[in-house]
Amino acid sequence: MADRVDQAESWVLHTRPYRETSLLVDVFSREHGRLSLVARGGRRPQSSLRARLLAFQPLSLSWFGKGAVRTLHAAEWQGGLRDLAGGTLICGFYLNELLLRLLPPEDAHATLFDAYGATLRALVAGETPERCLRRFELVLLEEMGYAEPLHQTAAGAPIEAERRYCWRPETGLVETAGGDEDGSYAGAMLQALTAGDWSHPAVLQGSKLLMRALIAHHLGAGQLHTRQLLIDLNTL
Amino acid sequence: MNATASDLPEPLAALIDGLRALPGVGPKSAARMAFHLLQRDRSGATRLADGLRGALDRLIHCERCNSFSEAPVCGLCASPRRDARQLAVVEMPVDLNRIEETHGYSGLYFVLMGRLSPLDGIGPRELGLERLIRRALDGVTEEVILATNYTVEGEATAHYLGELLKSRGLKVTRIARGVPAGGELEHVDALTLAQALVDRKNY
Numbered sequence A: 001m002a003d004r005v006d007q008a009e010s011w012v013l014h015t016r017p018y019r020e021t022s023l024l025v026d027v028f029s030r031e032h033g034r035l036s037l038v039a040r041g042g043r044r045p046q047s048s049l050r051a052r053l054l055a056f057q058p059l060s061l062s063w064f065g066k067g068a069v070r071t072l073h074a075a076e077w078q079g080g081l082r083d084l085a086g087g088t089l090i091c092g093f094y095l096n097e098l099l100l101r102l103l104p105p106e107d108a109h110a111t112l113f114d115a116y117g118a119t120l121r122a123l124v125a126g127e128t129p130e131r132c133l134r135r136f137e138l139v140l141l142e143e144m145g146y147a148e149p150l151h152q153t154a155a156g157a158p159i160e161a162e163r164r165y166c167w168r169p170e171t172g173l174v175e176t177a178g179g180d181e182d183g184s185y186a187g188a189m190l191q192a193l194t195a196g197d198w199s200h201p202a203v204l205q206g207s208k209l210l211m212r213a214l215i216a217h218h219l220g221a222g223q224l225h226t227r228q229l230l231i232d233l234n235t236l
Numbered sequence B: 001m002n003a004t005a006s007d008l009p010e011p012l013a014a015l016i017d018g019l020r021a022l023p024g025v026g027p028k029s030a031a032r033m034a035f036h037l038l039q040r041d042r043s044g045a046t047r048l049a050d051g052l053r054g055a056l057d058r059l060i061h062c063e064r065c066n067s068f069s070e071a072p073v074c075g076l077c078a079s080p081r082r083d084a085r086q087l088a089v090v091e092m093p094v095d096l097n098r099i100e101e102t103h104g105y106s107g108l109y110f111v112l113m114g115r116l117s118p119l120d121g122i123g124p125r126e127l128g129l130e131r132l133i134r135r136a137l138d139g140v141t142e143e144v145i146l147a148t149n150y151t152v153e154g155e156a157t158a159h160y161l162g163e164l165l166k167s168r169g170l171k172v173t174r175i176a177r178g179v180p181a182g183g184e185l186e187h188v189d190a191l192t193l194a195q196a197l198v199d200r201k202n203y
């Protein structure tokens, strides 16, 4: 990896305090993937970086150094995207948590990067959040090489609209023996999902459960914080 | 600092270890601070020790605003001169102080002592949001002013507080953001200007 990177298209995923006055910034850049940068003095009131390192805003970042600690030295706001507001903010945090948990560091994924930007733009434009999130989850799983073939069963048989299927970790989709088994998915839903047709509410609902199962499997231990936050808010 | 903890006299090792409790202070900084206090500023060290001991022994959280207080209800919350119909929600005590310095607000406060920070695992439970809801539903409060930061975490906090409080019949407002006082557009950063345009108001 180069010692110096200039003006890389990037998104800030998360910032944390680092040492006395600095910030540790997790970024997702189009050409360099996910990495951590140190914004030296980034917590000082007069820091010019401080106000620019906002999540969900398109940025152009420049850094130098290699290894675990790279130093961020310039951040330019690219503009053109309104803030995520209200309930869509938690969708943004969810996308970031997925990337922080699932995307290995320093692995460039331009397709995923573009999908991330498109998802934020769609959320800002007021598109149904569920639809935006499901579409992103699919791209993420595909890009990670985690996407199970959802157009066929583990045995290689095509998915049929009238039948029902279960998804099993390590195996994939298996046709259920008898009707409406718990946690089974309608073949028609799977067909719509792979075709990217989200027009039916049942497709959104079914794919939400399936995506959740797939993501949970790849996350391993540990609940997603963003999901827990929504559960806790609902109890207030 | 190549000396290991075991080479140091026990009280010095304990001091260095204690200073590491400060956010962002690693072993080297902690050792530097300890030597500075002991060698160059012993009266400062005494003030620090007394200040810490006093704060630990005497400070509690005010029942009303959740900020630090010596009494169960702090002076500000107990003052008859404050307008109890307004309640400003801030993240930290320092934010309360900043608003007080403006001399432009006479209502009361609630200090969250943090913000929702989903990626750090700080949710409604960790933040104790139900205490704020109870406080705001005292029957006197009419308007809750959300004065959390304009960061993504502060915005998310404001959004969910707004939803929770509005659904309980309270009027909820949010402090405005935009071009700073005395600000010339030429010198305002682009992001601030873009947000000021989005948040423009009837005139």
Ligand SMILES: [Zn+2]
Pocket (backbone or CB within 6 Å): B062, B063, B064, B065, B066, B067, B069, B073, B074, B075, B076, B077, B078
């Ligand atoms: Zn008080």
